[in-house]
Amino acid sequence: KNEVEQSPQNLTAQEGEFITINCSYSVGISALHWLQQHPGGGIVSLFMLSSGKKKHGRLIATINIQEKHSSLHITASHPRDSAVYICAAETSGSRLTFGEGTQLTVNP
Amino acid sequence: DAGVTQSPTHLIKTRGQHVTLRCSPISGHKSVSWYQQVLGQGPQFIFQYYEKEERGRGNFPDRFSARQFPNYSSELNVNALLLGDSALYLCASSSTGQETQYFGPGTRLLVL
Numbered sequence: 693k694n695e696v697e698q699s700p701q702n703l704t705a706q707e708g709e710f711i712t713i714n715c716s717y718s719v720g721i722s723a724l725h726w727l728q729q730h731p732g733g734g735i736v737s738l739f740m741l742s743s744g745k746k747k748h749g750r751l752i753a754t755i756n757i758q759e760k761h762s763s764l765h766i767t768a769s770h771p772r773d774s775a776v777y778i779c780a781a782e783t784s785g786s787r788l789t790f791g792e793g794t795q796l797t798v799n800p
Numbered sequence: 801d802a803g804v805t806q807s808p809t810h811l812i813k814t815r816g817q818h819v820t821l822r823c824s825p826i827s828g829h830k831s832v833s834w835y836q837q838v839l840g841q842g843p844q845f846i847f848q849y850y851e852k853e854e855r856g857r858g859n860f861p862d863r864f865s866a867r868q869f870p871n872y873s874s875e876l877n878v879n880a881l882l883l884g885d886s887a888l889y890l891c892a893s894s895s896t897g898q899e900t901q902y903f904g905p906g907t908r909l910l911v912l
Contacts, residue, residue, distance in 0.1 A: 733837070735843075735890060737901065778843075788835075
């Protein structure tokens, strides 16, 4: 069993839909990261959170420390949101352990 | 300001060869981390360096080594390349290694 698991692996949505990607982790963490990876490999950090909820534009990230679970929500999804979304758990020594990623495709 | 830069962008090698990948962190960042991402999988942690000292090492064989220079740039070296070393190698920098990491575009290595 991976230390960080994401679901779903693949997600297809229509433009405008509300999207949720889930992340569960089994290790003790100092922070939980959500990252976006576009075709070609470039990775952008979206959120780093250790408690509660953060919002940036149409993106919302939440974390429940007791349940070791985090979610990434995208409101009013758009085709340009199509990318791989990766959850990563930051453990001791600032090491990141990554999930397998969720491939999101938003169709117009 | 320039972000994290990596070179080369693409590289093709044959089994048994050696490769050196380079990373320049964001100006002022003293921590560099290296990750390997095999196609279809999430990245795997290889090394973290801070102030030229190795701070962490992932579960990779001794064929993988790295170093950080006084200007905080870093090199990742892989000896005796195997087909399975084909991957995207990502470098990330942060100020102290204790906060958000900023990723470079990666070096795509293909071993034939």
